[in-house]
Amino acid sequence: MQEFGDFANIDIDKLLKTADGQFAQMEELQKTMADLVGRAQDEDGLVVVEYSAEGLHELELHPKAMRLSSGELAEMIKEVxxxxxxDLQKQVSEAMGEVFGEEDNPMKFINDPEAALDQVRSAEASYNRTFEDVMGELDRIRRRLDL
Structure with a gap:
């Protein structure tokens, strides 16, 4: 009979407790993310913006902003x-870093898609090796049973 290796020694209670803790952290993260608002303003305070997960949340224009040309005002609004x-993205990254840790923070892939692709390629290679191992074992079983 073949042994199950390390799988036979898994502490199910510890595994479930860890999973419950992670779910609680994710719930807390969802609540935190819903409340995050990115804020910015131009150096003169003519344009003030709040940006949330839903998009542009608040836009305030100081009356002096109306003295700018429409092109200047549009560019200023877009920049702010x-x-x-x-700012919102930075807050999200910090919140996720608190939950996942900086090393496993999924937000680090936003600015480095190649690193994300490397992770996917690594997972794919691992999957392929596992699949080949399983299929090889099934083939050995088939031959042993003379099927």
Whole structure:
């Protein structure tokens, strides 16, 4: 009879307790993420933006902003919105870093898609090795049973 290796020694209670803790952390993360708001303003305070998960949350224009040309105002608004979105992204990354740890923080892949692809390729290679091992074992069983 073949042994189950380390699988036979798994502490199920510890595994379930760890999973429960992770689910609780994820629930807390979801609540935290819903409350996050990125904020930014231009250096003169003419345009103030709040950006949330739903998108542009608040846009305040100081009356002096109306003295700018429409093109200047549009560019200023776009830049401040980008800065507020970046602020939100930074907050999300920090919140996820607290839950997952900095090493396993999935937000690190946003600016480095090649690293994400490397992780996918590694997982694919592992899957392929496991699949080949299982199929080889099934083939040995088939031959042994003369099927």
């Amino acid at each position: 919105v980008r800065e507020a979105a970046a």
